[in-house]
Amino acid sequence: MYRNLLLGLLMGIAGQAEAQKNPFDTRIDVRMGQRVFRAECGRCHGRDAKGNDETGAPDLTTGSFSAASTEAKLFEVVRDGIPGTTMIGIGWAPDETIWQVVAYIDSLNLNPDDVDLPGSADQGQKLYNGKGNCTSCHMLGGSGGRLGPDLSTVGNRRDPDELKEDLLEPNETVLPRWWTMRITRADGSVTEGLRMNEDTFTLRIMDKEENLWHFSKSQIRSSKRTETSTMPSASETLTMSEVDDLVAYLFSLRKES
Amino acid sequence: MRHLAFAFALFSFVRMAAGQEQETSRENQPTPALKPVTWERLLNAANEPENWLMYSGTLDSQRFSRLDQVDKQNVSNLELKWAYQIPEIDRAETVPIVVDGVMFITESPSNVVAVDASTGRPYWRYDHELPDDLRICCGRNNRGVAILGETLFMSTLDAHIVAIDARSGSLKWNTETADHRAGYSKTAAPMVVKDLVITGIAGGEYGIRGFLDAYHADSGERAWRLNTIPGPDHPDNRTWAGDSWRTGGAATWITGAYDPDLDLIYWGTGNPGPDWNGEVRMGDNLYSDSALAVNADSGELEWYFQFTPWDVHDWDAIQVPILADLELNGEMRKVMMWANRNAFYYTLDRETGEFLVGTPYAKQTWAEGLDEKGRPIRRAGKLPTPEGNVVSPSIGGGTNWWSAAYSPRTELYYVNAYDGEQEFFIREQEYREGEQFTGGGAQNVKPGDTYKSAIRALDPRTGDLRWEFEIKPRSTSGLLATAGDLVFGGTVDGYFFALDAATGEELWHIGVGARVHSAPLTYSVNGEQLITVAAGNVVFTFGLD
Structure with missing residues (x-):
């Protein structure tokens, strides 16, 4: 009985969050949220919230989240995590703190009207x-x-x-996907193109004619990488x-x- | 009614036995039999390479197997034998153990399943019930079980240690080691020493006070606790400013090693807390970032060696110590080998803790080198700042908790190394129980593909690099060395590979589709050598065709 009552109360609170807009979204809340974010979330998502290859945590600065399309849903994700993934929530924290984290994440996405x-x-x-x-x-x-x-x-x-x-x-920030690879095959012929993917044993490029090429590193003579932009x-x-x-x-x- | 139940059970048993017989005759192989794993068996685990009886294979943690059926000539014929899908989608960090044809796999968050080691088909599973207010910094992981007799021992995320019947999966005892609401959790495989279960604690990002515990295997009662931060009655407590020792971390979140002749347990300790703000905990912060040598019966600290005094970069000494006897300068020495997260490799005398060898094995910019006692000579201007300061190695270190390996055949130490860098920040932070207490952070400077990742083979007598095998984009896997003169490892983008242990030449690789974030192991069933590794949330087992 008690358990059912508790469950009902919890569902009621969750329901409130679902319907609610962020009640803690002042500049002070954003600052508070940033502090909590850096302490609790920064380890995986990065101190700058731009994500981390190693942890697999996504960039949170784009304003678009695969698991939350509304503020209320974002609140739930911050609170509960995403079941079945490495994303864990901070459900132990008070609702106010969770809303402040939501406010901070929201603040990372520019409001076009403010620009x-x-x-x-x-x-x-x-x-x-x-x-x-x-x-x-x-x-x-x-x-x-x-x-x-x-x-x-x-x-x-x-x-x-x-x-x-x-x-x-354009050379200041070139993501590895847009580096250029020059491949020399065993017979001396050369193909050059954008580095679509490279791993320990193979690499894949797109040449200027937009042809896709796959190479086994053990079967080429050499590969040369250029990290500047083609633009x-x-x-x-x-x-x-x-x-x-x-x-x-x-x-x-x-x-x- | 009871008679009816008994009759049904008997009927089921007879049917099951008949089924087994049919299966046995069809495959013409004996049914796997789980025999009790005595302390004698654990002491001599190297002599039964058909099994993988503990996290690192043997008590010296060499991760070396005497199995040599798979060798340099035939390793290219390895093929998939079976795969086991872990139901909870996460990043498996499990190193299963194998006992007489039965494999025990731990799963996220704190579960264990027993499967037939030749097919991957399950016998039973144990799902540990967890509270919903866990404090865990780095994923819902579990890295493995230990065994003694017919009992498995497993750490759980709510900071409990549980004993599970190895034949049925039933819970035998369940002991809380610390309050999970204060930030304590447990992820590492315990280690059995005699009749004690030795187990560490995680939570270095929550301002915990670390410890190493021993529990009686039969009852779950605690035999001893060694606090990794000494209390005010101990002179080493003065290496912490004020009361900072109370929240100083020094967790023990990976498995150690044991020397039966010296009766010493060796265990690493993690970062001091808060991770990046050292200003509030001035001093060496003993015994954070250290190797501890602990008397197995009493839990007393015999000696320590601190790799990174007053660490402000989160470079835990959470690596598995590897023990071997080596000839150094014409003298046989009992040594401990350790490639540390701070990017230096160390060979220590494990009887005394004496520093013997130390040299960088990965890119580092924070120290001029090590002095004659192995203490780092810090370089100026390499501390975290409010604006950010770029330092090598990164938070993840020159290596991390990923198991290294040692082959007594090549006398080489194999480590997964990373030449990365990150920008480190400091900030003020109040301690609040149950909340992360890190005092700063770090962020990437360039894309990960920019930096070099490699498996490196080091000569433990000098620390010199013998060979390296470069990996793109990088690796976060542990390693395995075998008497077939092979080294196995994996990559973050889903390769599992075998290298020539003497030269580093790549001999075989296969795409496994997801990050290898655990360490491989090898065993044999019915005379067939098999190699197992977890990748993504799948456990793969390979054998010769």
Whole structure:
């Protein structure tokens, strides 16, 4: 009887959370949430919440979560973890603390209304499809090239400052997926392409013609890796004002949760 | 009614026996028989390589098997014999043990299953009931069981140790070792020494006070406890500023080793707490980040060797000590080999704790080197800062808890090494019971693919690198060495492989689809050598075709 009563109460509280918007989302709450996050969650998700290859914990700064599409659901995940995975909750903490963590995670995802963009997204779209020649390498909404990252949700992954740096200093941050590999086969022939995946024994690349190649390392003569970007700096082709327009357009490609 | 139940049970038994007979005659092989594992058997585990009787195979923890059916010539013929799916999806860290044809596999969160070692088919399972307010820093893991007689001993996430009947899976006793609500938990395989179950504790990120415990195998009553942070009545307590010793960590979350001649247990201790803020615990912080030599009967500390005094980077000395007798400078020495998370390799005299050899085996930027006693000479400007400070190795270390291995045939020590770096931060933090107490953190500087990961073979007489096998992107697996002159290991992206123990040449690999985050083991059934490893949440067993 007591157990059923307790269960009912718990379900009632969970139900409240389901219906509730975050009651603890002031700037102070965000600060408090950050402290708890860094202590309790940072070990797996990283102190900067950008995820960690080693632990398999995802990036929480994108505003998009595979296990939580609402604040209430995010509250549940922070409280209970995700059953059957390594994600554990902090259910021992008071609800207020859990909401503060939710507030902090929410704060990692920029509110577009709070961002002052000097450029014009409409102009940026024209540049994207025209002078910028972005479509030759980048996919967007299912069309475009395959020799650069898909930009359909780039506005979630990168803030305007980062987008500007990506355009002007493309070699600053090059993810391993976009490194270049030059493969020399046993017969001396060479294939060069983007490093789609490399492991201890094999590697896979995409060449300029977008052909997919698989190599066994034991069967090639050599491989050479270049960690710079294949994209030219936008400073070579666009004015700074045009760069701002392109940033505004790319940032507008956010998918709001 | 009771008669009816008895008749039914008898009928079932007769049917089961008949079924077994049919199965036996069909496969023309004897039914596996679990014989009691006496202390004598554990002492001489190396002499029965058909079994894998404890976490590291033998009490010296060499992770070396005398089995040589699988060797350099035929290892490329290894093929999958069976796979066992762990029902709870997690990252298996289990090292199963094998006893006379029965394999005992621990599962996330704190369960154990007994399977036939030749087919992977289950006999029984034990599911441990856990509270819903666990405090665990790093996943719902369990790394294995120990056995004595017909009883298994397992750590649980709620900081209990349980004894389970090895034939039926029934619970025999269940002892709470500490309060899980204060941040204590248990993940490591216990180790049996004589009639005692030796077991450590986890929780170094929660401001616990670490200890090493011994429990009577028959009753579950505690025989002794060694606090890894001495109390105020001990002079070493002064190595902790103020009351910081009360929340200083020094957990014992991986399994140790034992020398029967010296009657000493060797066990590593974890980081001091809070992990990254050393300002609140000035001093050497004994006995954190240390190797402890403990009298097996009394639990008294015989000697210690601290690898990283006043650690501010979370470099636990949570590695399995490997014991061997080596000729050093013309003299036979009883040594302990230890590649530490701080990126230095050490050979110590295990009778006295004397420092014999020490040299970096992975990239490190925090120390100029080691002095004549093995104490690190710190480099200036390498402490965590509020703005972040890049230091090698990373939090995960030059290596971590992943078991190293030693082959007496090659006299090489094999370790899974990582040349990483991270940016370390410090911050102020109040201790609150049951909450993480870390005083900072770390974050990645570059993508993981940038850094080098390798299996390295070291000469324990000098620490010199003999060979390395580079891994991309990296490995977090333990290693196994065999008399077939092979070293087995795995990768984070799901390879399991075999290397030539003398040269590091790759001889065989297979895709297993998920991270190998445990250590392989080998055993034999009906004369066939088998090799087992957990990857993802599957336990795979390979044999020759």
